[in-house]
Amino acid sequence: MSDKRIKIVEKIFDANDRLAQQNRQRFDDSNTFAINLMASPGAGKTTFILATINAMLDSNVRIGVIEGDTAPVTIDSDKIAAAGMPAIQVNTGGQCHMDALMVESALEQLSLEELDLVIVENVGNLICPASFDLGTHSKIVIASVPEGDDKPYKYPNIYRGLDVLIINKIDLLPYLDFDMDYFRQGVEMLNPGLETFALSSKTGEGLESWLTWLKNKLPQ
Amino acid sequence: MHELSVTESILEIACRHAEQAQAARVTDVHLVIGRLSSIIDDSVQFYWDLISKETLCEDARLHFKRTPAILTCQDCHQEFELTTELIPCPNCGSARIRVLSGDEFNIESIEIERKS
Ligand SMILES: Nc1nc2c(ncn2[C@@H]2O[C@H](COP(=O)(O)OP(=O)(O)OP(=O)(O)O)[C@@H](O)[C@H]2O)c(=O)[nH]1
Ligand SMILES: [Mg+2]
Numbered sequence: 001m002s003d004k005r006i007k008i009v010e011k012i013f014d015a016n017d018r019l020a021q022q023n024r025q026r027f028d029d030s031n032t033f034a035i036n037l038m039a040s041p042g043a044g045k046t047t048f049i050l051a052t053i054n055a056m057l058d059s060n061v062r063i064g065v066i067e068g069d070t071a072p073v074t075i076d077s078d079k080i081a082a083a084g085m086p087a088i089q090v091n092t093g094g095q096c097h098m099d100a101l102m103v104e105s106a107l108e109q110l111s112l113e114e115l116d117l118v119i120v121e122n123v124g125n126l127i128c129p130a131s132f133d134l135g136t137h138s139k140i141v142i143a144s145v146p147e148g149d150d151k152p153y154k155y156p157n158i159y160r161g162l163d164v165l166i167i168n169k170i171d172l173l174p175y176l177d178f179d180m181d182y183f184r185q186g187v188e189m190l191n192p193g194l195e196t197f198a199l200s201s202k203t204g205e206g207l208e209s210w211l212t213w214l215k216n217k218l219p220q
Numbered sequence: 221m222h223e224l225s226v227t228e229s230i231l232e233i234a235c236r237h238a239e240q241a242q243a244a245r246v247t248d249v250h251l252v253i254g255r256l257s258s259i260i261d262d263s264v265q266f267y268w269d270l271i272s273k274e275t276l277c278e279d280a281r282l283h284f285k286r287t288p289a290i291l292t293c294q295d296c297h298q299e300f301e302l303t304t305e306l307i308p309c310p311n312c313g314s315a316r317i318r319v320l321s322g323d324e325f326n327i328e329s330i331e332i333e334r335k336s
């Protein structure tokens with residue numbers, strides 16, 4: 001019945017990608033470095049952000065945090081606010097990921113000009129956030145060792161297109177059968193030469209090299 | 221839940237092109253989705269039936285073309301298809317592999333009926 005076929009060839013995520021590009025421009029204009037932090041639930045995203053904030057308190061770096069959650073809870077953003085940094089809570093309304101539009105509306109509530117660094121804590125999920133560019137400069141994944149060493153093989157997409165990998169909770173290594181070589185080989189297949197920091201957000205072990213990397217990215 | 225926003229994007233793109241072409245309605249939508257994209261066809265179809273109601277795309281059929289995940293080994297240059305979980309190069313065992321295709325996530329075309 002149809003009498004015409006129209007060729008389109010348009011990326012399904014085009015609208016999001018264009019908005020992400022605008023967000024990136026806003027970050028650039030205010031000289032703010034932006035990070036999209038992704039991980040499964042409980043990998044330690046909030047603890048890692050708090051450890052980073054606390055370690056940088058003396059350096060006058062001003063950090064804003066955008067907290068994405070699937071429900072209207074403020075547990076994570078309250079912790080950030082208690083650490084003395086502006087935190088914006090974004091409720092994704094049940095969605096499994098954040099998108100560029102949510103970040104754009106969060107930016108309305110942040111004084112970007114006054115910030116050197118913005119960290120977006122994405123929804124705890126290893127699959128969906130990988131598909132949505134938010135307009136940040138760096139995409140970072142936290143893998144925590146209790147999750148197991150086979151995650152790169154099971155969730156390959158999240159490890160591709162990444163800029164930094166954090167291996168968190170290394171203080172727990174003695175209690176787990178986590179084969180670091182097997183884990184790293186999987187990551188290497190997906191993202192050769194990926195910048196990786198193994199650390200504990202709890203004890204602070206290994207945090208120093210991560211902070212050095214971060215400070216080099218911040219406006220001088 | 222990811223599939224809902226994906227389906228909304230598909231609907232937006234299809235309706236926009238249908239309007240530009242002054243279509244009376246859209247009968248078919250052809251999608252090209254790489255094996256590496258974590259999208260479930262059935263749930264896209266489920267949301268599609270819900271949200272396309274009362275749009276130019278109401279009752280349009282969705283067609284999914286799945287493209288294979290092709291990888292290449294950077295050491296021996298062997299190309300191979302990934303059908304299960306991630307594996308090292310089947311030829312030389314190297315872990316230095318790179319994805320060539322399988323990431324596609326596009327609308328390829330729509331079929332429309334013109335206003336008469
Ligand atoms: N032993 C140990 N525990 C940690 C470490 N980092 C975080 N935790 C603990 O792991 C649990 C989860 O940490 P969160 O920071 O809330 O994790 P999250 O990724 O923000 O979780 P959601 O936002 O709910 O997805 C808490 O009990 C933390 O104390 C670590 O390096 N070592
Ligand atoms: Mg958290």
Ligand SMILES: [Zn+2]
Pocket residue numbers: 293294295296297298309310311312313314
């Ligand atoms: Zn090979």
